Amino acid sequence: MNTKSIVSGGVCILIGGFFSLSALTSLKIGTSTNMGPGYFPLSLAIILIGIGLYIAAQAIREESDGFRFGLGAIPWRGTLLICLSPIILGLTIRGMGLAPSIFLTAMVSAFASRAQTMKMAVSVSLVLTIFCVLIFGVILKLPIPVIGPWFSL
Known part of the structure; x- marks a missing residue:
């Protein structure tokens, strides 16, 4: 087992x-x-x-992995960044707006993996941001500004 x-x-x-x-x-x-x-x-x-x-x-x-009391090394970086991401979203969505907040949250969570590159993180974050703006801003028409007051001139 x-x-x-x-x-x-x-x-x-x-x-x-x-x-x-x-x-x-x-x-x-x-x-x-x-x-x-x-x-x-x-x-x-x-x-x-x-x-x-x-x-x-x-x-x-499955084949036995050998009984060990512990579950192995804990990936602290990934754990911390994944747990931090929804907190960042909650703290920034009103001030930054939907698009920048989603982008920032996706960037932070993307680097939970050590194999992530900057190019891939930015690409995935952009696609996710566009998807979320289309779903929540355009289709569902949630009362969240796409760009928030922190970026207003």
């Missing part, structure tokens, strides 16, 4: 279980034709539990 994958599957199952229990106890679920506020979170939680079960089941069939 692959212990890392079993632990990963277990974490997915626990997180999915927590959110499904939370949705079931505190939100109205509704039906498929009349969805309540808990319908979507419950659906995502069930999908996450399914993914966790699949990962754990595959781990049981």
Whole structure:
């Protein structure tokens, strides 16, 4: 058995279980034709539990990686940058606006990988920024300025 994958599957199952229990106890679920506020979170939680079960089941069939108590080295750079990204988005979206804030957030999270190059990070950030502006600004018409007051003259 692959212990890392079993632990990963277990974490997915626990997180999915927590959110499904939370949705079931505190939100109205509704039906498929009349969805309540808990319908979507419950659906995502069930999908996450399914993914966790699949990962754990595959781990049981895999070759053993040798039982070790620890899970190996923790990639602190990636962990820090991925956790920091939504905080940056939350702190900058009102002042910078949607486009610069998404671009900055994507750039920060892009460098969570040590293999990332500047050219690829900028390319992915630009594509993601354009996509988000089209979806949230043009199609959904959310009341978030594309360019915020920090950049106004």
